[in-house]
Amino acid sequence: MTDQDGVGGERTRSSGQTVTTGPSRDGSADSADATTAGRHGRDTEPDARTAASGTAIAVEGVTKRFETGPDSVLAVDNVSFEVETGSIVGLLGPNGAGKTTLIKSVLGMVVPDEGTVRIRGIDVGDRPRAAYANVGAMLEGARNDYWRLTVRENLRYFATVSGVDPDSVADRHDRLLDRLDLTEWADTPVRKLSRGMKQKVSLASVLAGGAEVVFLDEPTLGLDVESSRTLQRELLRLAREDGLTVFISSHDMDVIETVCDRVLVMSEGRIVADDTVDELLRGAAGGTVVVESPDLDADALAAVRERFPVTAVEELDWGTRLTVEASGDDLYGLMDVLATAGVTPERLRTVEPDLEDVFVGLTREGGR
Numbered sequence: 001m002t003d004q005d006g007v008g009g010e011r012t013r014s015s016g017q018t019v020t021t022g023p024s025r026d027g028s029a030d031s032a033d034a035t036t037a038g039r040h041g042r043d044t045e046p047d048a049r050t051a052a053s054g055t056a057i058a059v060e061g062v063t064k065r066f067e068t069g070p071d072s073v074l075a076v077d078n079v080s081f082e083v084e085t086g087s088i089v090g091l092l093g094p095n096g097a098g099k100t101t102l103i104k105s106v107l108g109m110v111v112p113d114e115g116t117v118r119i120r121g122i123d124v125g126d127r128p129r130a131a132y133a134n135v136g137a138m139l140e141g142a143r144n145d146y147w148r149l150t151v152r153e154n155l156r157y158f159a160t161v162s163g164v165d166p167d168s169v170a171d172r173h174d175r176l177l178d179r180l181d182l183t184e185w186a187d188t189p190v191r192k193l194s195r196g197m198k199q200k201v202s203l204a205s206v207l208a209g210g211a212e213v214v215f216l217d218e219p220t221l222g223l224d225v226e227s228s229r230t231l232q233r234e235l236l237r238l239a240r241e242d243g244l245t246v247f248i249s250s251h252d253m254d255v256i257e258t259v260c261d262r263v264l265v266m267s268e269g270r271i272v273a274d275d276t277v278d279e280l281l282r283g284a285a286g287g288t289v290v291v292e293s294p295d296l297d298a299d300a301l302a303a304v305r306e307r308f309p310v311t312a313v314e315e316l317d318w319g320t321r322l323t324v325e326a327s328g329d330d331l332y333g334l335m336d337v338l339a340t341a342g343v344t345p346e347r348l349r350t351v352e353p354d355l356e357d358v359f360v361g362l363t364r365e366g367g368r
């Protein structure tokens, strides 16, 4: 997948559809057939039942094992979830959790051993052309575009391969360029752009043909803060105003927290949490309390340890700083223990868990 300058060859294409040119060792599908349907082509109408129910992506019981015998790896283990049309759903998980295999299974680039995938109600196994007709994917970030072509030529090219007359969507392209702050670079070859700008061109290319469901893998990787915010703002706008469905895999918790309506957390091949960011934070195991006092001697420390996990003890010039795992509900219990031990806190502050803490907790517990 290294063809960056020329048009053609084996690669993952950012607009519309992911394309591989033959089965690979890992059981990847020859998905050319799954990807070449024009959006105005035959057999592309969304399933009426699902369109009405608002489900853009439905994954049921997907399982993928690589290799056999002692070397076999259960990369995706009986995963099911649904993504509502017009929502933004994040996929989080540590390295090796199975995220890429899951996304590739949904996109038809890997053939699952078991399970079904429906996009807008259409089973990807039964009618791949129809299922993937309005699906876009940015799996390789900045490497997706044709670097010899200008930014606008890329958008036109990707609209064309999606089956859309590029002249008919010229206004859409202008809008995309404007909103992603790329207008002034429209006639510049992509190879001359910075990495962050290339990343934005990739996203614009994915959207150039009017994709309705997009899969984005680490879309903000390498972007500066401003570009990342521009991209996040545009994703939110596209979802809210245009009904775009976005499935986004990222290690950037800020992005996930800002744009996602829902988050799937994956660990060891399984989904270990599927909820809104707010609910995940609410359900998170307690926070941390930091106490500083000159009275925290060995006896007081032992008394606290009897009731609460102590994660850090730090000697200060004038006393001791203690970090204790305790939620808001435990706070009064901790204050009682301190008072009984004769400790008057000089400073006391609570630290609520953030998404990163929730993620670490969930994936430490593991999926099985």
Ligand SMILES: Nc1ncnc2c1ncn2[C@@H]1O[C@H](COP(=O)(O)OP(=O)(O)OP(=O)(O)O)[C@@H](O)[C@H]1O
Pocket: 026, 066, 067, 073, 074, 075, 093, 094, 095, 096, 097, 098, 099, 100, 101, 102
């Ligand atoms: N083609 C393959 N052949 C054999 N094992 C594979 C193959 N692809 C992935 N695996 C294994 O499947 C498991 C899941 O890998 P996968 O790449 O899906 O995880 P990931 O969550 O995307 O990780 P990362 O965040 O590091 O990209 C890992 O143990 C990996 O080594």
